[in-house]
Amino acid sequence: MSPWKSLRRTLLLVVIAWAFAGTNTLIAYASLGTTDAIPIFTGVLFGIAFVVALRIVHEAWWLAALSLAPALMVLVGSGDYAPYSALEVRGVHEQVTITADSAAGTTSNRHEFTLVGEDGELKEKLLYRGQSPDYAVGDRIEVVYDPEGAAPLKDASKVDSAGRLTMLVWGTSGWTAMALLAGWRGHVNRRNNREPLLERIGLM
Structure with a gap:
C-alpha cells in the first residue's frame, strides 16, 4: 500500500477523534436544561465508533482497547464542560x-x-x-x-470547567496519539504483505 494512502487514513482517523470530541461537547450544550443522559449516550456511541475505526486502521484489538481510557476522559470532559461553564458564568x-x-x-x-x-x-x-x-x-x-434552570445545582467547590476542558483536551490528545500509532503500525503490517481489513471486506 502507498504510504500516502496510509497517511490519508491516519489523518482521517485524527479528524474523526477531534470531530467526535467537539460534537459531543456541542451536544452537551444543546441539551442543557433537558437531561445529562443525552451527551452520555452519544459520548458512549462515539467512543465505541472510534474503537472500531482504530481497529480497522491498526488491524489489531489491543490498541483499540487502550483507547477506552482517553474515551472516558472525552466522555466526562465533554459532558461536564457545558453545565460547569454555565454555572461559572451565571451561577x-x-x-x-x-x-x-x-x-x-x-x-x-x-x-x-x-x-x-x-x-x-x-x-x-x-x-x-x-x-x-x-x-x-x-x-x-x-x-x-443556575437561575435559568438549565444546569443542575452543584457543590460550588466541585465546579471546575477549566479542569473538565483540560480532561477533554487530554482525552482527545490521547486519541490522536493512538491514531498516529495505529496508522504507522497499520502501514508497516500492510507493507509486510498483510492484506488490509478494509480490502478483505471489499470497502477499499
Missing part, C-alpha cells in the same frame, strides 16, 4: 444546610440531598451517585445554581 452561590438524604439507610447509589437555604426555603436537591457520599445530614456547604 448564584449560596450557603445551605443538608436536612435529608433520600438514600439514608438503603444501599442505593443515587442520593438526593434536601437543602435548606439561609432564608429557610427549600432549594433544588443536590444529586450524588455513588456508595460513599461526601455529604451527611447536618452539613453546611456552599452550592451554586
Whole structure:
C-alpha cells in the first residue's frame, strides 16, 4: 500500500477523534436544561465508533482497547464542560444546610440531598451517585445554581470547567496519539504483505 494512502487514513482517523470530541461537547450544550443522559449516550456511541475505526486502521484489538481510557476522559470532559461553564458564568452561590438524604439507610447509589437555604426555603436537591457520599445530614456547604434552570445545582467547590476542558483536551490528545500509532503500525503490517481489513471486506 502507498504510504500516502496510509497517511490519508491516519489523518482521517485524527479528524474523526477531534470531530467526535467537539460534537459531543456541542451536544452537551444543546441539551442543557433537558437531561445529562443525552451527551452520555452519544459520548458512549462515539467512543465505541472510534474503537472500531482504530481497529480497522491498526488491524489489531489491543490498541483499540487502550483507547477506552482517553474515551472516558472525552466522555466526562465533554459532558461536564457545558453545565460547569454555565454555572461559572451565571451561577448564584449560596450557603445551605443538608436536612435529608433520600438514600439514608438503603444501599442505593443515587442520593438526593434536601437543602435548606439561609432564608429557610427549600432549594433544588443536590444529586450524588455513588456508595460513599461526601455529604451527611447536618452539613453546611456552599452550592451554586443556575437561575435559568438549565444546569443542575452543584457543590460550588466541585465546579471546575477549566479542569473538565483540560480532561477533554487530554482525552482527545490521547486519541490522536493512538491514531498516529495505529496508522504507522497499520502501514508497516500492510507493507509486510498483510492484506488490509478494509480490502478483505471489499470497502477499499
